Amino acid sequence: MATVITPAGQRHVERLEKIWAPRAGVLGWLMTTDHKRIGIMYFFTALAFFGAGGVEAEIIRTQLMTPNNHLIGPQAYDEVFTMHGITMIFLFVIPMTTGAFGNYLLPLMIGARDMAFPRMNALSYWVYLASGLFMYYSLANGHAPNAGWFDYVPLAERAFDPGNNIDFYGYGLIFNGISSTMASINFIVTIFKMRAPGMSLNRMPLFCYAFLATSLALLFALPSLTVACIFLELDRELGFHFYDPHFGGDPLLWQNLFWIFGHPEVYIIILPAFAIATAIIPTFSHRRMVAFPLVALAEILVAFLGFGVWVHHMLTVGFATIVYVYFTAASLIITIPSAIQIFSWIATIVSGKPQFKTPLLFICGFIVYFIIGGLSGITLAAIPFDQQVHDSYYVVAHFHFVIFGAAVFPILGGMYFWFPKVTGKMYRERWGQVSFWLTALGTMVTFMPMHIVGIIGMPRRNWTYPSGLGWAGYNLSETIGAYILLAGLLTIFANLAWSLWRGEPAGNDPWGGDTLEWSTTSPPPVYNYPVIPTVSSPYPMWDTADRERDNRRLERGEGLMELGHQTPSSTVQDAELEEVLEMPSSSIWPLLTAASLTAVFASLVLTHYWIAAGFVVVLGCTLIGWHWESLSRHGVMAYEQEAHA
Amino acid sequence: MSDVQLPAGRGAAGVAPAARRRTPQPTGWWGAVLFLCAEVTLFGTMIGSYFYLDFDSHHWPPAGVPMPEILKVSVSTGVVVLMSIPMWRAAKAAQAGRRRETALLIFFAMFWQAAYLGFQIYLWRLDYLQFHPQGSAYGSIYFTLLTTDHAHVLLGILADASILMFILLKGLPRYQRIGVRGLAFYWHVVNVLIICVYLTLLSPRL
């Protein structure tokens, strides 16, 4: 049940509204540290990059519609397909899942009022935005990265790619990685320390488990990519020889470093999708998740095991067979946690009383496409088969089913699911269902034929192909599918946009949801919860006794933390209340820090190294200013309170 | 006054009573630990790359590149690693609120860390006169690993200096005390990494 506010409670609510009132206007957004505002900024930025990546996809498909087509030539094509991959992975999917959904929902789901480090949260967003603009600047100027999203050397070395296309890639990914690293630290500490008292680890929603797994994987995977890019830029800019066999280096060092990051990356992409699915399924099935502990364990296990399989991206480089046998065994083992989850989801739906509204439809689509993508992935663990179809369209089919079908469908379903909570309006259900079927059809028609055309010999990353090989028919249908998919996606956004303008009021809890965010108003107040919620299970909204208790506490004025910008921190395992934290409200330092970091990277890519060093000094000054603000604003305040408590 | 009942027995210094099994750590401490996890992974990857290139090659170091020298490097490494002791004591002093002692200990450590860095730069230049990163993959990974190491030491020294400045100007509120603990932890981890890098770069001799 949602929070009921009596006249007595209203007094406290008004006080909280005053304390937490955001700064007005544009400055309020530029200086915000509110996780919900940051989540919204991430959402629209990620959506814009989704659009850019989508345009790139449509260009690719249109160019490949017929054999020997010349819509664009190889130079432009190579930049387009490279930017398509980089955009979709680094600038859309991860920011959308972790930055938008994670940021907005995580504090709400754990009963907190903000993330552990709100200013660092803002910094993550501004650095992400800057890194995206940094890379797109290169596209606007006609020298975007052009060696594929995994950028193999020696093709990416200066000798074969003399312009600064690849430098935008190398510096850009290091830049983007800083945003993700900070975000993952924030998520882990928030999940560990900011849960409402009573939400012990075994009472944490599955959404949070998946995000914990995602963030841990991100934290440990990104350094490998960073090192790979550092080595690449040292080779390119200063003439080092990490990857050059003529000087004792090895091109396979790049591949190993890249895929040690790259494989966990794909689990980082899919785990938040699992998070969204495990939020939507119990709600619409009107029952608890089957085998909750197994599902939680499976989510963590997938992230962990994902670090041990990277060589399965390199099965054709000529390593000894025994090496391949080990890595494919590990790859097959990862299937088990995924299978556990798939069957738990299906069992929950079947044994519940499911309402197949739009969000659940998208999750059903996700389940089906995840199975298809997962099956093609299993076939790729059969070494001889992989060695036939590696780098062909079969692999393109596989990863689009798992990335688009299995990571993006929950994002789309999640948009519908939480739209009423974030906007206060309800979308149009009939149009929602149409948009699902159109998108699902488009996905199938675009990506299914790719399995076949890959098996019959079409390699990937070809800007054109000859006639007479039997590839034309499949390519044509893939292009038609891409346009159907475009129609489906446009229908989704038209539905949401229209509903934003003209939708019916949604109320606090239109779905009978199970997690805490459904107890707040729609949209939630700035401070999220007037009282810090009581929690005794992973399905807090279905524990009506606890929610009634919260209402009574609001009336009595207990557990409000209304003396400042306050939220509790708790112990890691059992979520015993530990201390009351004073959170920052708005701050200019994240924006200034992001700006100076951007200046550092801009100087580096323009090879003005001394200027870059100068901006590093500026960066240091912004960090000092940040620290100064901590001490003046709340360093003294909160802990004096604690001394008197 | 907070309207929330905090657990009994927690004093101003945040020291937990003996009955608790584990001391809960503040969010800032967790943040520092996780940041250092990322940095340790970064170094681990670079060290892994060193050995990858080593195992891949027949001559390591390649012909014409001298073997790394041991004595000077060992002494200076010993000095900087010993600075974990004053940093650890500084963290303890900060916890107890002893401002002057904290500042003096940080200053003492900072002085020797800077001396270490200065000497390392001198050794770096000696190396550079004999072989270049542009000459071989060995040179590339040697200088990169070493320079990344020195960069982390420089960062630590700058952090020492700024925390010192804050202690002198703003005293030791709890936020700052957690900061000193984080800084000490940073140095412990960096010292371990210095030892790892030291052993890695000397490995052709071992």
Add this chain to the structure above:
Amino acid sequence: MLNDHSPQAHDIMLLWWWMLGAGAVVLLGALAMLLIGYITRKRPGLPFFGTRESVPQIMVLVFGIAIPAVVLVVLFAVADVYLVGKTSPPSPKSTAMTIHVIGRQWWWEVDYPGTGVVTANEIHIPTRTRINVVATTGDVIHSFWVPSLNRKIDMIPGRLNRVLLYASNPGAYRGQCSQFCGLEHARMALWVFAQPKAQFEAWLHGQERLAAKPSTNAERLGEAYFLSDQCASCHTIAGTPARGDVGPNLTHVGSRATLAALTIPNTPYWMSKWIANPQAIKPGVQMPDLGVPPAQIKDIVAYLESLK
């Protein structure tokens, strides 16, 4: 891969069909379960099994752990223990012949060690013979892939990788580079011509000979232009002073089926267009627009086409 012409490609294809079958069963099973979920949506509990909570949990253990584990172990044993032995690089002792293939942006250099034969973009092999292909690159990473005959192998600087080539039947088998290698990665294809042993030997002897001497006036002029224009700085024609090693060896170019790595047919018309403006046909290719006058082109083409 579906047109398999060797035991290796055949085995892999068979593996594919089995995996497809098993995968289809899993997918259809899941679809059926979701459909059942829809049909019985008004009733809680699993159909036929009632509403006891332990039932779906047992189902998860069976369908999520037990059955997948068994299936995956079988797949692993068949593919990654048994079949992998047959598609791994052959030991040179088990092969009858070695051919070196060197990937270059964007064509294939093909050498027959011990014979001095160097050709480009076409590999001739005798049927029913185990060939040891040694693959490497002269510039960036390429990948050697002839799907009808076997799996692919990457061509990596500093490494000599090997793959088995064995054709059960005579025929022409198309291959294509499958590691993105730059602008014209899409136009880096090759032919493998499998011929009966006698025919292959005849071809090989023909290739071992030095270049044919020009016999007509046009051909003589063509040879002269070839040597005096910049052609000789990039191309080799054995038996002439032309000793360039940037572009393909042209000693027997007249007998090849295509030009520019299967981009255009090898006819006088296309060869003239190529020499006149290679960038128009294969933008990015290393051969520049040389500004050769059309009259000269005619003679050069006549000469080159005579080099059978």
